[in-house]
Amino acid sequence: MSDLSNLLPILWGGFCTTLAIFGLTLLFSIPLGLLVAVLKMSKWRVVRYPVSFYISVMRGTPLLLQIVAIYFGSYYLSEYSGIGFSFDRFPAVIVAFSINYAAYFAEIFRGGIQSIPKGQYEAAYMLGLNRRQTFFRIILPQVVKRVVPASANEVITLVKDTSLAQVIAVTELFALAKKQQAAYASIYPLFVAGVFYYVANLLLSAFFAYLERKLDYYK
Amino acid sequence: MPILKVEHVKKSFGSLDVLKDISFELNAGEVLSIIGPSGSGKSTLLRCITQLETVDGGTVQVDGKDLVVPGCSPVKYSPAKVLREIRLSTGLVFQNFNLFPHLTVLQNLCLSPVRVLGITREQARETGRQLLKRMGLEGKEKSYPCELSGGQQQRVAIARALAMNPKVLFFDEPTSALDPELTGEVLKIIKQLAEEKMTMVIVTHEMAFARDVADKVIFMDGGVIVEQGTPDYVFNQSGNERLASFLSRFANA
Numbered sequence: 001m002s003d004l005s006n007l008l009p010i011l012w013g014g015f016c017t018t019l020a021i022f023g024l025t026l027l028f029s030i031p032l033g034l035l036v037a038v039l040k041m042s043k044w045r046v047v048r049y050p051v052s053f054y055i056s057v058m059r060g061t062p063l064l065l066q067i068v069a070i071y072f073g074s075y076y077l078s079e080y081s082g083i084g085f086s087f088d089r090f091p092a093v094i095v096a097f098s099i100n101y102a103a104y105f106a107e108i109f110r111g112g113i114q115s116i117p118k119g120q121y122e123a124a125y126m127l128g129l130n131r132r133q134t135f136f137r138i139i140l141p142q143v144v145k146r147v148v149p150a151s152a153n154e155v156i157t158l159v160k161d162t163s164l165a166q167v168i169a170v171t172e173l174f175a176l177a178k179k180q181q182a183a184y185a186s187i188y189p190l191f192v193a194g195v196f197y198y199v200a201n202l203l204l205s206a207f208f209a210y211l212e213r214k215l216d217y218y219k
Numbered sequence: 220m221p222i223l224k225v226e227h228v229k230k231s232f233g234s235l236d237v238l239k240d241i242s243f244e245l246n247a248g249e250v251l252s253i254i255g256p257s258g259s260g261k262s263t264l265l266r267c268i269t270q271l272e273t274v275d276g277g278t279v280q281v282d283g284k285d286l287v288v289p290g291c292s293p294v295k296y297s298p299a300k301v302l303r304e305i306r307l308s309t310g311l312v313f314q315n316f317n318l319f320p321h322l323t324v325l326q327n328l329c330l331s332p333v334r335v336l337g338i339t340r341e342q343a344r345e346t347g348r349q350l351l352k353r354m355g356l357e358g359k360e361k362s363y364p365c366e367l368s369g370g371q372q373q374r375v376a377i378a379r380a381l382a383m384n385p386k387v388l389f390f391d392e393p394t395s396a397l398d399p400e401l402t403g404e405v406l407k408i409i410k411q412l413a414e415e416k417m418t419m420v421i422v423t424h425e426m427a428f429a430r431d432v433a434d435k436v437i438f439m440d441g442g443v444i445v446e447q448g449t450p451d452y453v454f455n456q457s458g459n460e461r462l463a464s465f466l467s468r469f470a471n472a
Contacts, residue, residue: 122271123317127331127383128307137330141321218320219365 007180007189014176015196021093021162021172026155028098033105040110058103064164067096071168093165101158108150112143145215152208156201173197220283222247222418223268223387228277230260230267237263239442241277245435247386248416252429252450255439256465261422264439265389268420269311270302281305282386307335310380314392316372318364324351324375325360328382336383343382350378354408370401374408381412388412390421406432426469430454438462 039051058066071092078086087095116139124134163174177193221244230238237260245251253261266272268279270286274294279286284305288295296302319327328347332338338346351357354374364372373393380388390409394402406428412419413432423429429436429450436453438446438461446457454466 117317119313119315119317120319122311123313123319125271126269126306126309126311127379128303128335129331133334137334138319145321218363 003184003188004192007184007192010176010180011173011189011193011196014171014173014193015200017165017171018159018162018173018196019200020090021097021165021170022159024094025097025101025158025162028094029101029105032098032102034109036102036106037109037113040106041113054099055103055106058100059107063096063100063161064167066100067093067164067167070096089168089170092168093170097158097161097165101154104154105151108147108154109143111150112147113139115146116142145218148208148212148215152205155208156204159200159204160197221245221280222282223420224278224280225264225268226278226280228264228267228279229275230263230272231275237442238267238274241439241442241444243437243444243447245387245418245420247418249418249434250413250432251420251435251437252433253420253422253437253439254424254426254429254465255437255445259439260442261439262391265311265391265420265422269309269389270306271311282308284308307383308386310383310385310388312373312376312380312388312390312393315396316364316369316376318372318376318379320364323361323363324356324367327364327375328379331379332382347378347382350381351375353411354378355404368401369397370404373397373405377405377408377412387418387420390419390423392422392424394423394425426454426466438465440465 036051036055039047040055042048042051071087071089074084074092075086078084120138120142121134124138129137162172165172166175166178169175173193173196174190177189180189181187223245225244226242228238228241229236241260241264243251253264255261263272267274268281268286273296274287276292276294277287278289282305284301285297286302286305288297297305319330322330325344325347328350329340329343332343332346333340348360351359354377356371356374356378359367359371359375364375367375373396377388377393393409394405397405402425406425409419409421409428410432421429421432430453431450433450436446436448436450437444438453438457438459440461446453446459446462448457453462457463
């Protein structure tokens, strides 16, 4: 039991880093995803094609590789060519996670936006609402309801994906648990870390279930 | 001066000519019924006048304002400001209502008057309540569209269009999506509006209604106006064969 009382504060520290990655990624990737979704539906090919390419790269390569690419790529680029700047470890993780999750969110949002019947746009148009009002007052509120279940999946995956940050030595929950595993010569710390992830996701699942109920006031 | 003037309007989708040469006029306070078989171009005509589709030729004038610049070929639409003014003077009631499902009945009615016309929220609510009362929907202010029957939803849609105080109100088959027992309540409201001298253009398959409510009837087939005139003329006196065969199908039904 004394093991656990030593272990918990250490893992808690890592869990806070995990939560920071999680929160910041959501903060940036959701608005970015919405923007990307809108751009992907652009009528101009010069906008649509690069956005499609970006999405296909983000979804078609490992997030692990993207983290490494952002961190080391930015370092070498700024070091040897003077272009841009090198990221510290933590910001590199946030950037990599944000642009990766934005791609997934974008596809979810695009599906949601395109599922809204044409009649909603026509009714808004006939009532004199401009495009901005139509999007933010008519379309988006209905999209939110439709994308909650799919987004819940992504958010829950994100909690677990944060463990990938250890690839560039960010000391999040799983990295610390692994260190303790070595120190204790036991896999026991890893299981405790697992409990952290599981409880976090239990809470998130409960939140999303609540949200779905809240949004169930109309069909 | 007519409040709605349509001259030589043409519209095609690809190689399909949906409207071939449509001309008619409507005076303020009059009701026009447009009848005709499916695919005859009735709905497309409404959608062209209400700017949901663009015309390929001809002119449309609403309340003295030109939708397209006269005498331009190919068609050149008027400046956005004019188009907006025209749009705000026309209301449209859709076949499938198109209410905003995430808003309450009263919010559906108030959104545009507040956001577009700049009316105060209190005033919009008051007008909204009065409109709902006229539609026989008292007490439904806080309901969501999904909680209402089809007939009630369509009456909310009519109220929503009226809340913008349009000069001409268009109906695109307003009862086609309704169960037969619910069509009556919607038709009754439209009749009531006709008595109040609301200018209306109604595309409908309800022949008895088209005859009773209208000052003027247009029969369309194959993208042209085959007959137009008073209800008595179109329904009883015209000897047109296509019209007769169309009407006989309804008589037998």
